[in-house]
Amino acid sequence: MNILLPLFIIVPLAAAFIMIPAARLSRKLPEIISFLATLYLLGATIALYWSRPSNLMLQYKFGVNLVLDGLSQLLLLAVTVVAFFVTIYSFSYMQKYTGREKYYTLYFLMLAGMAGVILTGDLFSLFVFLEMAAISTYALVAFGTQAEELEASIRYLIIGSVASLMILFGIGLVYALTGTSNLAEISRHLPANANFAKGFITALFLAGFGMKAALVPFHSWLPDAHTAAPAPISATLSGVLIKALGIYAIVRIIYNVLGISPQISLILMVLGIVSILAGVLLALWQWDFKRLLAYHSISQIGYVVLGVGLATPLGIMGGLFHLLNHAIFKSLLFLNAGAIEHQAGTRDLKQMGGLSRKMPVTAATSLIASMSIAGVPPFNGFWSKLFIILACIQAGKLWFALAAIIGSILTLSSFLKVQKYAFFEKVKQGFEDLRDAPWPMCAAMIVLALLCLLVGLLLPYAVGIVINPAVVALMNGLGYSRMILGGQ
Amino acid sequence: MMTFFVAALLLSIGLYCVAVKRDLIKIAIGIIIMEYAITLFFVASAPWRGGEDYLAQVAALTGLATTIVIVALVRRLYGRYGTLDISQMRRLKG
Numbered sequence: 093m094n095i096l097l098p099l100f101i102i103v104p105l106a107a108a109f110i111m112i113p114a115a116r117l118s119r120k121l122p123e124i125i126s127f128l129a130t131l132y133l134l135g136a137t138i139a140l141y142w143s144r145p146s147n148l149m150l151q152y153k154f155g156v157n158l159v160l161d162g163l164s165q166l167l168l169l170a171v172t173v174v175a176f177f178v179t180i181y182s183f184s185y186m187q188k189y190t191g192r193e194k195y196y197t198l199y200f201l202m203l204a205g206m207a208g209v210i211l212t213g214d215l216f217s218l219f220v221f222l223e224m225a226a227i228s229t230y231a232l233v234a235f236g237t238q239a240e241e242l243e244a245s246i247r248y249l250i251i252g253s254v255a256s257l258m259i260l261f262g263i264g265l266v267y268a269l270t271g272t273s274n275l276a277e278i279s280r281h282l283p284a285n286a287n288f289a290k291g292f293i294t295a296l297f298l299a300g301f302g303m304k305a306a307l308v309p310f311h312s313w314l315p316d317a318h319t320a321a322p323a324p325i326s327a328t329l330s331g332v333l334i335k336a337l338g339i340y341a342i343v344r345i346i347y348n349v350l351g352i353s354p355q356i357s358l359i360l361m362v363l364g365i366v367s368i369l370a371g372v373l374l375a376l377w378q379w380d381f382k383r384l385l386a387y388h389s390i391s392q393i394g395y396v397v398l399g400v401g402l403a404t405p406l407g408i409m410g411g412l413f414h415l416l417n418h419a420i421f422k423s424l425l426f427l428n429a430g431a432i433e434h435q436a437g438t439r440d441l442k443q444m445g446g447l448s449r450k451m452p453v454t455a456a457t458s459l460i461a462s463m464s465i466a467g468v469p470p471f472n473g474f475w476s477k478l479f480i481i482l483a484c485i486q487a488g489k490l491w492f493a494l495a496a497i498i499g500s501i502l503t504l505s506s507f508l509k510v511q512k513y514a515f516f517e518k519v520k521q522g523f524e525d526l527r528d529a530p531w532p533m534c535a536a537m538i539v540l541a542l543l544c545l546l547v548g549l550l551l552p553y554a555v556g557i558v559i560n561p562a563v564v565a566l567m568n569g570l571g572y573s574r575m576i577l578g579g580q
Numbered sequence: 581m582m583t584f585f586v587a588a589l590l591l592s593i594g595l596y597c598v599a600v601k602r603d604l605i606k607i608a609i610g611i612i613i614m615e616y617a618i619t620l621f622f623v624a625s626a627p628w629r630g631g632e633d634y635l636a637q638v639a640a641l642t643g644l645a646t647t648i649v650i651v652a653l654v655r656r657l658y659g660r661y662g663t664l665d666i667s668q669m670r671r672l673k674g
Contacts, residue, residue: 216638243669249649257611257614257615257618260642264618
């Protein structure tokens with residue numbers, strides 16, 4: 093089992109570096125390599141769950157170390173599932189672009205960066221992996237090199253690098269205060285009387301990772317980047333990247349390193365509720381399908397932050413469960429939008445219509461995903477939203493619960509609009525001989541839709557095997573350091 | 581102590597530059613100044629930990645990678661729009 097852990101970073105890195113030489117040998121080779129590599133990653137993650145290791149820490153030279161606990165395992169599962177299906181989808185979708193081997197190279201660099209962020213036990217390595225993932229996404233957003241894509245990418249890049257520098261400054265302060273960058277050792281070495289410095293560091297991390305996660309005052313890059321990027325990249329960005337780089341990092345640092353306090357908990361909850369309402373209100377009057385989905389990402393990330401910010405076991409469970417569910421249904425929705433753009437050549441909802449008769453697979457899977465995101469039982473999104481709302485009521489925060497319910501209703505109305513304009517009504521002119529997407533795209537969408545249903549139906553197993561270990565890891569709080577280093 | 585004030589000053593100059601300037605080259609320079617400020621902070625705080633420090637080098641190297649991407653993107657953008665004024669790049673709305 094010990095050898096499996098570094099391979100999560102080494103395999104995508106190796107795949108990235110052999111991609112371009114391999115493309116010289118054969119044009120098909122990059123696709124075969126990426127299929128095998130993502131299949132391996134998915135298999136290895138499932139093997140990790142199969143063997144149920146206790147919490148694991150591996151120490152290497154130069155202070156590099158890897159840590160595996162329930163939370164990192166949950167994120168790893170989300171990343172590898174989305175990466176596998178997005179890769180299959182890319183085989184057809186990316187046919188219209190040139191330089192596909194460069195796309196796969198950047199894609200695997202991004203995967204390696206995300207796996208590194210999730211698995212590392214060192215604050216500074218976390219920053220290096222975060223930059224690796226972020227820089228490859230700047231390039232991936234601009235992959236089409238049209239004016240729109242370049243513009244979205246430069247906006248994302250400017251906000252992203254300011255965020256990275258804030259995080260780096262925070263890390264520098266932590267390092268100067270404690271003399272270590274090991275996550276487990278930091279909480280032991282933090283001086284007890286350094287409350288001002290601790291507050292300043294928390295603020296820097298909240299702003300920096302908040303920009304990466306696109307929480308509401310820092311969200312302006314997300315709609316542009318998600319709209320302009322190729323559909324598989326939008327699916328990965330929205331499905332896992334903002335969670336691995338933003339939510340995971342901030343949650344790990346606040347809970348397990350700096351320690352959560354009622355004030356920080358309140359800040360997180362307010363950020364969550366503002367994101368829920370602002371995101372969904374902005375989404376209501378969008379007509380660009382991908383842009384609408386992008387605003388819903390902001391709103392759904394708000395639910396995750398609200399749940400996790402409650403700092404009660406039920407709230408954390410709801411938040412983390414919603415994180416997993418959002419990874420599945422939002423990447424599916426972006427793949428649907430990509431399939432429509434690929435076949436019909438438009439993202440404008442007003443120009444679509446009657447697509448359910450012409451593209452049955454896309455229509456059916458997007459209906460399932462829409463019901464999931466809107467919280468219709470028995471799909472997975474219903475359960476996680478229910479947990480979050482119940483947790484709000486349990487904690488006595490009735491106003492937050494009410495706002496979360498309002499957000500959910502508005503989400504439902506927004507997706508009714510999508511279904512009505514895109515898939516129902518009469519077939520528009522010019523779409524008479526439209527056909528459904530090629531089979532790799534359909535296969536990826538069908539399996540993701542089945543996952544939406546299965547996670548909802550097999551709720552006790554999903555929560556028991558996947559979510560609860562992650563909740564335990566977070567509720568452990570500052571005990572993280574004891575778990576890893578042993579001792580008092 | 582002097583070095584910390586210089587680092588803080590550089591950081592504010594960089595942030596001002598990114599927030600206020602409209603020229604893409606100036607924004608890029610602002611980001612680079614902020615990177616330098618933080619590298620300086622790492623180097624200046626090294627004596628507290630006994631002088632030995634490899635993190636500052638890594639920080640500087642990571643900064644370089646961002647700089648390369650910025651310059652490449654700015655060059656492409658100039659090719660598409662024929663201007664470096666960010667307020668004139670308004671294809672995306674909302």
